[in-house]
Amino acid sequence: MIAKLKGVIDTVGLKDFILDVNGVGYEIFASSQTLRKIGGAGSEVTILIETHVREDHIHLYGFADALEKEWFQTLCRVQGVGTKVALAILSVASPKQLQLSIASGDKAVVKQADGVGPKLATRIVTELKDKVANMNFSLNDPVGISVNTNNDAGSTAPVDASDNDMIILQDAISALVNLGYPQSDVYNIVHKISSEAKANDEDVDLSKLIRDSLKKLSSV
Secondary structure: OOOEEEEEEEEEOOOEEEEEEOOEEEEEEOOHHHHHHOOOOOOEEEEEEEEEEOOOOEEEEEEOEHHHHHHHHHHHOOOOOOHHHHHHHHHHOOHHHHHHHHHOOOOHHHHOOOOOOHHHHHHHHHHHHHHHHOOOOOOOOOOEOEEEOOOOOOOOOOOOHHHHHHHHHHHHHHHHHHOOOOHHHHHHHHHHHHHHHHHOOOOOOHHHHHHHHHHHHHOO
Protein backbone atom coordinates (compact mmCIF):
# COMPACT_ATOMS: atom_id res chain seq x y z
CA MET A 1 0.00 0.00 0.00
CA ILE A 2 1.06 3.59 -0.62
CA ALA A 3 1.89 5.30 2.68
CA LYS A 4 3.65 8.48 1.53
CA LEU A 5 4.19 10.35 -1.73
CA LYS A 6 6.62 13.06 -2.77
CA GLY A 7 6.03 15.05 -5.92
CA VAL A 8 5.02 18.34 -7.50
CA ILE A 9 1.51 19.79 -7.29
CA ASP A 10 -0.15 19.81 -10.71
CA THR A 11 -3.62 21.14 -9.86
CA VAL A 12 -5.62 21.76 -6.69
CA GLY A 13 -9.41 21.36 -6.52
CA LEU A 14 -11.99 21.92 -3.81
CA LYS A 15 -11.72 18.40 -2.40
CA ASP A 16 -8.65 16.91 -4.05
CA PHE A 17 -5.39 17.65 -5.82
CA ILE A 18 -3.22 16.04 -8.49
CA LEU A 19 0.33 15.18 -7.45
CA ASP A 20 2.87 14.57 -10.22
CA VAL A 21 5.31 11.88 -9.11
CA ASN A 22 7.94 11.25 -11.79
CA GLY A 23 5.44 11.93 -14.55
CA VAL A 24 2.56 9.96 -13.01
CA GLY A 25 -0.39 12.01 -11.77
CA TYR A 26 -2.03 10.77 -8.54
CA GLU A 27 -5.46 12.08 -7.55
CA ILE A 28 -5.43 12.57 -3.78
CA PHE A 29 -8.48 13.50 -1.71
CA ALA A 30 -7.82 15.71 1.31
CA SER A 31 -9.47 17.94 3.89
CA SER A 32 -9.73 21.64 3.11
CA GLN A 33 -7.25 22.34 5.91
CA THR A 34 -4.65 20.11 4.25
CA LEU A 35 -5.41 21.59 0.83
CA ARG A 36 -4.65 25.06 2.23
CA LYS A 37 -1.27 23.87 3.48
CA ILE A 38 0.06 22.17 0.34
CA GLY A 39 0.48 25.33 -1.72
CA GLY A 40 -0.38 25.81 -5.38
CA ALA A 41 0.73 24.37 -8.70
CA GLY A 42 4.48 23.87 -8.83
CA SER A 43 4.93 23.30 -5.09
CA GLU A 44 6.96 20.25 -4.13
CA VAL A 45 5.10 18.26 -1.48
CA THR A 46 5.71 15.22 0.69
CA ILE A 47 2.40 14.01 2.10
CA LEU A 48 1.13 11.06 4.16
CA ILE A 49 -1.25 8.71 2.34
CA GLU A 50 -4.08 6.34 3.27
CA THR A 51 -4.91 3.89 0.46
CA HIS A 52 -8.42 2.49 0.11
CA VAL A 53 -8.86 -0.39 -2.34
CA ARG A 54 -12.37 -1.34 -3.45
CA GLU A 55 -13.71 -3.54 -6.24
CA ASP A 56 -14.48 -0.57 -8.47
CA HIS A 57 -11.80 1.94 -7.45
CA ILE A 58 -8.59 2.75 -5.62
CA HIS A 59 -8.71 6.03 -3.70
CA LEU A 60 -5.81 7.88 -2.10
CA TYR A 61 -6.34 10.21 0.87
CA GLY A 62 -3.67 12.73 1.87
CA PHE A 63 -2.95 14.16 5.32
CA ALA A 64 -0.98 17.06 6.73
CA ASP A 65 0.38 14.96 9.58
CA ALA A 66 0.12 11.60 11.34
CA LEU A 67 -2.45 12.93 13.82
CA GLU A 68 -4.85 13.96 11.06
CA LYS A 69 -4.44 10.54 9.44
CA GLU A 70 -5.12 8.82 12.77
CA TRP A 71 -8.29 10.87 13.24
CA PHE A 72 -9.45 10.02 9.72
CA GLN A 73 -9.07 6.32 10.53
CA THR A 74 -10.80 6.74 13.89
CA LEU A 75 -13.75 8.64 12.44
CA CYS A 76 -14.21 6.07 9.67
CA ARG A 77 -14.71 3.36 12.32
CA VAL A 78 -17.86 5.10 13.57
CA GLN A 79 -21.01 3.68 12.01
CA GLY A 80 -22.40 6.08 9.43
CA VAL A 81 -19.11 7.91 8.90
CA GLY A 82 -17.52 7.21 5.54
CA THR A 83 -14.43 8.72 3.98
CA LYS A 84 -16.30 11.77 2.63
CA VAL A 85 -17.83 12.60 6.00
CA ALA A 86 -14.51 12.03 7.80
CA LEU A 87 -12.78 14.50 5.48
CA ALA A 88 -15.68 16.93 5.88
CA ILE A 89 -15.23 16.83 9.66
CA LEU A 90 -11.47 17.34 9.35
CA SER A 91 -12.21 20.27 7.03
CA VAL A 92 -14.07 22.19 9.73
CA ALA A 93 -11.91 21.23 12.72
CA SER A 94 -8.28 20.38 13.30
CA PRO A 95 -7.43 17.16 15.17
CA LYS A 96 -6.66 19.22 18.28
CA GLN A 97 -10.03 20.95 18.10
CA LEU A 98 -11.75 17.59 17.67
CA GLN A 99 -9.98 16.18 20.71
CA LEU A 100 -11.07 19.06 22.91
CA SER A 101 -14.65 19.30 21.65
CA ILE A 102 -15.37 15.56 21.76
CA ALA A 103 -13.71 15.14 25.16
CA SER A 104 -16.02 17.84 26.53
CA GLY A 105 -19.09 16.30 24.86
CA ASP A 106 -19.54 19.27 22.52
CA LYS A 107 -21.40 18.17 19.36
CA ALA A 108 -21.44 21.62 17.77
CA VAL A 109 -18.06 21.24 16.07
CA VAL A 110 -18.77 18.01 14.18
CA LYS A 111 -22.29 19.22 13.30
CA GLN A 112 -20.69 21.95 11.18
CA ALA A 113 -19.45 19.33 8.70
CA ASP A 114 -21.39 18.49 5.55
CA GLY A 115 -23.26 15.21 5.93
CA VAL A 116 -23.34 15.28 9.73
CA GLY A 117 -26.81 15.62 11.25
CA PRO A 118 -27.79 15.70 14.94
CA LYS A 119 -28.04 11.89 15.26
CA LEU A 120 -24.67 11.21 13.65
CA ALA A 121 -23.03 13.99 15.66
CA THR A 122 -24.37 12.41 18.86
CA ARG A 123 -23.09 8.99 17.81
CA ILE A 124 -19.62 10.32 17.00
CA VAL A 125 -19.26 12.12 20.33
CA THR A 126 -20.75 9.22 22.32
CA GLU A 127 -18.54 6.56 20.73
CA LEU A 128 -15.32 8.57 20.81
CA LYS A 129 -15.60 10.52 24.08
CA ASP A 130 -14.03 7.83 26.29
CA LYS A 131 -11.31 7.16 23.72
CA VAL A 132 -10.43 10.84 23.47
CA ALA A 133 -10.40 11.28 27.25
CA ASN A 134 -7.61 8.70 27.46
CA MET A 135 -5.50 10.35 24.75
CA ASN A 136 -2.31 12.15 25.69
CA PHE A 137 -2.28 15.66 24.23
CA SER A 138 1.02 16.21 22.42
CA LEU A 139 2.41 19.72 22.60
CA ASN A 140 4.45 19.17 19.45
CA ASP A 141 2.93 18.79 15.99
CA PRO A 142 3.66 15.34 14.55
CA VAL A 143 5.84 15.09 11.49
CA GLY A 144 3.87 15.21 8.28
CA ILE A 145 3.49 17.46 5.28
CA SER A 146 6.41 19.48 3.95
CA VAL A 147 6.15 22.03 1.17
CA ASN A 148 8.75 23.60 -1.09
CA THR A 149 7.62 26.28 -3.56
CA ASN A 150 9.43 27.59 -6.61
CA ASN A 151 10.08 30.88 -4.83
CA ASP A 152 11.04 29.50 -1.43
CA ALA A 153 13.09 26.33 -1.10
CA GLY A 154 12.05 25.65 2.46
CA SER A 155 8.77 27.29 3.33
CA THR A 156 6.36 26.02 5.93
CA ALA A 157 2.74 26.92 6.47
CA PRO A 158 2.27 29.66 9.11
CA VAL A 159 0.62 28.80 12.39
CA ASP A 160 -2.71 30.63 12.63
CA ALA A 161 -4.42 32.03 15.71
CA SER A 162 -6.61 28.97 16.20
CA ASP A 163 -3.52 26.74 16.37
CA ASN A 164 -2.00 29.03 19.01
CA ASP A 165 -5.22 28.82 21.01
CA MET A 166 -5.10 25.03 20.80
CA ILE A 167 -1.53 25.00 22.14
CA ILE A 168 -2.62 27.16 25.09
CA LEU A 169 -5.56 24.84 25.80
CA GLN A 170 -3.28 21.81 25.66
CA ASP A 171 -0.79 23.43 28.05
CA ALA A 172 -3.58 24.26 30.49
CA ILE A 173 -5.07 20.76 30.30
CA SER A 174 -1.67 19.12 30.75
CA ALA A 175 -0.84 21.30 33.78
CA LEU A 176 -4.18 20.66 35.50
CA VAL A 177 -4.19 16.92 34.84
CA ASN A 178 -0.65 16.73 36.24
CA LEU A 179 -2.00 18.35 39.43
CA GLY A 180 -4.25 15.33 39.85
CA TYR A 181 -7.60 16.65 38.65
CA PRO A 182 -9.84 14.21 36.71
CA GLN A 183 -9.31 14.44 32.96
CA SER A 184 -13.01 14.67 32.11
CA ASP A 185 -13.54 17.58 34.54
CA VAL A 186 -10.46 19.37 33.23
CA TYR A 187 -11.49 19.04 29.58
CA ASN A 188 -15.01 20.31 30.27
CA ILE A 189 -14.00 23.29 32.40
CA VAL A 190 -11.04 24.44 30.29
CA HIS A 191 -13.08 24.18 27.10
CA LYS A 192 -16.00 26.09 28.67
CA ILE A 193 -13.82 28.92 30.00
CA SER A 194 -12.04 29.23 26.65
CA SER A 195 -15.34 29.33 24.75
CA GLU A 196 -16.69 32.03 27.07
CA ALA A 197 -13.55 34.11 26.57
CA LYS A 198 -13.85 33.88 22.79
CA ALA A 199 -17.55 34.77 22.94
CA ASN A 200 -16.56 37.96 24.77
CA ASP A 201 -13.73 38.66 22.25
CA GLU A 202 -11.13 38.13 24.97
CA ASP A 203 -7.70 36.65 24.32
CA VAL A 204 -7.06 33.19 25.74
CA ASP A 205 -4.23 33.68 28.24
CA LEU A 206 -2.57 30.56 29.65
CA SER A 207 -2.00 31.76 33.22
CA LYS A 208 -5.50 33.23 33.51
CA LEU A 209 -7.01 30.10 31.97
CA ILE A 210 -5.29 27.92 34.57
CA ARG A 211 -6.28 30.22 37.46
CA ASP A 212 -9.94 30.37 36.39
CA SER A 213 -10.00 26.61 35.83
CA LEU A 214 -8.53 25.94 39.27
CA LYS A 215 -11.29 28.02 40.88
CA LYS A 216 -13.98 25.98 39.16
CA LEU A 217 -12.22 22.65 39.72
CA SER A 218 -11.94 23.35 43.44
CA SER A 219 -15.72 23.66 43.64
CA VAL A 220 -16.49 20.48 41.68
